[in-house]
Amino acid sequence: MQRIMNNPDVIVDEMLKGFLKAHSDIVEATENPRVIKAKDIPEGKVGVITGGGSGHKPAFVGYCGKNLCDAVAVGEICSSPTAAAFLDAAKAADQGKGVACLYGNYSGDNMNVKMAVKMAKKAGITVKTVVANDDVASAPKDQREKRRGVAGEVLMWKVGGAKAAQGGDLDEVIAAAQKAIDHTRSVGIGLTPCTLPAVGHPNFEIKDGTMEVGIGHHGEPGIEVCELETADQMAKRMVDVVVPDYPFAEGDEVVVLVSGLGATPVMELYVLYDEIDRLLAEKGIKTHKAYVGNYFTSMEMMGATLTIMKLDDELKELIDMPANSMGLKQF
Amino acid sequence: MSIFKNADGKSVLLKMVKGIQENKAYLGEVDGLIGDGDHGMNMNKGFSLFEERFKDKEFSFSEGLDDLGTILFNEIGGSMGPIYGNILMGMAEAGEDLEEIGVADLAAMLENGLKELQDIVEAQVGDKTLVDTLSPAVDVLKAAGGSGKDYKEALEEMKAAAEKGRDSTKDMVAKFGRSSRLGERSRGVLDAGATSCCIILTAMADGIIELL
Numbered sequence: 370m371q372r373i374m375n376n377p378d379v380i381v382d383e384m385l386k387g388f389l390k391a392h393s394d395i396v397e398a399t400e401n402p403r404v405i406k407a408k409d410i411p412e413g414k415v416g417v418i419t420g421g422g423s424g425h426k427p428a429f430v431g432y433c434g435k436n437l438c439d440a441v442a443v444g445e446i447c448s449s450p451t452a453a454a455f456l457d458a459a460k461a462a463d464q465g466k467g468v469a470c471l472y473g474n475y476s477g478d479n480m481n482v483k484m485a486v487k488m489a490k491k492a493g494i495t496v497k498t499v500v501a502n503d504d505v506a507s508a509p510k511d512q513r514e515k516r517r518g519v520a521g522e523v524l525m526w527k528v529g530g531a532k533a534a535q536g537g538d539l540d541e542v543i544a545a546a547q548k549a550i551d552h553t554r555s556v557g558i559g560l561t562p563c564t565l566p567a568v569g570h571p572n573f574e575i576k577d578g579t580m581e582v583g584i585g586h587h588g589e590p591g592i593e594v595c596e597l598e599t600a601d602q603m604a605k606r607m608v609d610v611v612v613p614d615y616p617f618a619e620g621d622e623v624v625v626l627v628s629g630l631g632a633t634p635v636m637e638l639y640v641l642y643d644e645i646d647r648l649l650a651e652k653g654i655k656t657h658k659a660y661v662g663n664y665f666t667s668m669e670m671m672g673a674t675l676t677i678m679k680l681d682d683e684l685k686e687l688i689d690m691p692a693n694s695m696g697l698k699q700f
Numbered sequence: 701m702s703i704f705k706n707a708d709g710k711s712v713l714l715k716m717v718k719g720i721q722e723n724k725a726y727l728g729e730v731d732g733l734i735g736d737g738d739h740g741m742n743m744n745k746g747f748s749l750f751e752e753r754f755k756d757k758e759f760s761f762s763e764g765l766d767d768l769g770t771i772l773f774n775e776i777g778g779s780m781g782p783i784y785g786n787i788l789m790g791m792a793e794a795g796e797d798l799e800e801i802g803v804a805d806l807a808a809m810l811e812n813g814l815k816e817l818q819d820i821v822e823a824q825v826g827d828k829t830l831v832d833t834l835s836p837a838v839d840v841l842k843a844a845g846g847s848g849k850d851y852k853e854a855l856e857e858m859k860a861a862a863e864k865g866r867d868s869t870k871d872m873v874a875k876f877g878r879s880s881r882l883g884e885r886s887r888g889v890l891d892a893g894a895t896s897c898c899i900i901l902t903a904m905a906d907g908i909i910e911l912l
Contacts, residue, residue, distance in 0.1 A: 378745075444777050444778065445738075448738060448777055448778035448779075449779065449781075450777050451774055451775060451777035452781075452782060454777065476779050476880075477777065477778045477779035477780075480782040480783070480821065481777060481781070483820055484782055515880075565736065565737060565738055567741055568732070568741070572735075572736055587736050590882055590885060
């Protein structure tokens, strides 16, 4: 294992220290060492929070900032933050207007958020939630509630954060974030596995010369293992999974987000994006905005995810609003 | 004896800690097969934190369960923090007013732990989770409490029921947690939570037997 680290048991704490120093213009520490908050949060707005396991940079802390999340709870690597951390994030973000907790569909996060919501209620804070479930490969369409949240969460935070910044009330923020994720579909292709630093070896395998279509952000098995293909063939596979599921159709205006899984060179993401854009154009689907880069990763996994969100007037306005965080800067 | 003193319960808690510490690597291996391999590490971290903070202090069985549960809940996170946190704090809640703990009392404590757990997860017997270990253990102990069975015998039966429950997860398809995404591919492997739950219940039973 070739990693830059001191002690794997405290790697998350050490990462956070560095993160807070490097981005001190955008974020700051809170009393809970596993909660960070945005600097200079505008007064009187609905709070927006998220949280999740570490190892997915820029997610989740990288989306704490202006017109995005106000506070973020940080868990161990690939492990949900505690209920206490979600609660403290809600407290850090609450201005008496309620808090929208926008997070991904994983059993640990579900339990901890559920308990945090209860505890917040006792503390007089209303927390409402939206659970992202954009990963098409993780369950059939008729069981959408079982699907995982992946890179589509970035668009959910963008939309929810923007709605709150516009002055939307809690129900409006929740409705906008829910609409964002309902209109979003994702799929991933993994080329190599990832390793928890404290475990020291990958806990799943992707053989050289093969790839796994539909892989999850923690190596959850996908829908098919096949021979490694060209970028164009991968693009077609991804489009063929994502487009029919929603389904995106001729005349739709969409946001396209292509994220690396951590170790894939960003250069290759553009090779992939070129063909994705061509395939979508061929179908008459118009790309209003594209994001290409490492937006939601899985440590040192190689591979990429494709996320597509269908826009309406409201989503378009919210997506186009400026934002400033480590992971997303838009002016 | 047909009871043990709640106040004497520190050794039981320390035995549970030891059970987890000794099985850290094994739990990691079990979890690595269909999970992400960090179960042994996370459990060991939480239980060892408890040991570090409380080994030089005096505490009763129910107080120890509450402190251990609180640490798991507040400091471990993941899935296992709230799961074991709720179970242990639920047990503590049902036992906090007891001076002496008999078979029926212990059964009621475990049952309340299971109830608190099922407040946050919908898992039932057969879903390949730790409920498959815990639920039959509760049933056996409740029956033993009702029939006035000898304490040691009741605890041995509970251990056997927990083991049988743990082993039953091998042939199941996971319905909850990360491994549920694997569907059929989760069959043939023990559930990591069911395995750690069996270790904890076994250590608890052995610890209580030493006090009888």
